[in-house]
Amino acid sequence: MKNIINQVGEKLKAKEYKLTPQRQQILEVMLENKDKHLSAEDVYTLVKRKAPDVGLATVYRTLELFLEHDIIHSVDFGDGRKRYEYGDNSDRHHHHHAICLKCGKILEINEDLLEELEKQVFKDYNFVVIDHELKIFGYCGECKR
Amino acid sequence: MKNIINQVGEKLKAKEYKLTPQRQQILEVMLENKDKHLSAEDVYTLVKRKAPDVGLATVYRTLELFLEHDIIHSVDFGDGRKRYEYGDNSDRHHHHHAICLKCGKILEINEDLLEELEKQVFKDYNFVVIDHELKIFGYCGECKR
């Protein structure tokens, strides 16, 4: 993980940004929670545990910065807040979410099931697909009866 | 259209709700803009033209009511506000959006391209699909070069 932090540090430095302790802590939190979908508030709470002095505004500003540099990406489950995940957008192309309507659990669907569909959209609508975002709603194994 | 308004009126009355003039105006606006994706503010502006006295809160409350009764449904393009369309959720199942990254135009993709995918998600993840929502990002015919 140290490795990744350094890599990201280089990535930022290359673009005239500083890798401050706050940014590093926020990055660590994102790395430690790769599988979660953290809201800004969640990140704030987690970072506070390591560094009680960080401000919420810094968290927002840092997430925005990471977003611009494709260090993280954001998803929106329609619950009124953005959620963030470590990893760049190219991952997202092959990574969708199934949201359980009963327990709220979110499954990662890690296949790209939409290649065929993209071709079809191009053919039928003359629309060049760059990215897509798919949310699936239903019942997970535990909640269906 | 009168027809549809009456139908919806019955639908509401059957459930102990009243079809007030305000609600009727809001419904008319939704019907006159089937193809658009109106925000609450948009609806408010349009309704004001017919009935200058309606309040924004009433618009929000009415949209919420219509949503609960499957008269309209909502979509979220991630721009920080909900958007509303006439038609119930069963339409949505066969109705997706392609969003142009350059001009912002939104194309309706009116095919269900995801039947196969639903089967696969059930098989691979033991997840019963009730609904899905697909957003496609890219360049429309006019904007691609």
Next chain:
DNA sequence: CTAAGTGCAAAGGATTTGCAAAACA
């Protein structure tokens, strides 16, 4: 040293809510 980054508190935008007045059934 000095531009970039920070924390705080205040501002912002979308949506919700409390409440007294108004209106449907």
Next chain:
DNA sequence: TGTTTTGCAAATCCTTTGCACTTAG
């Protein structure tokens, strides 16, 4: 008449911004 519904304004929630202070490089 008795609930519902309304309009208004205030409140709320998430996010952004202004500003004086601090810090990384």
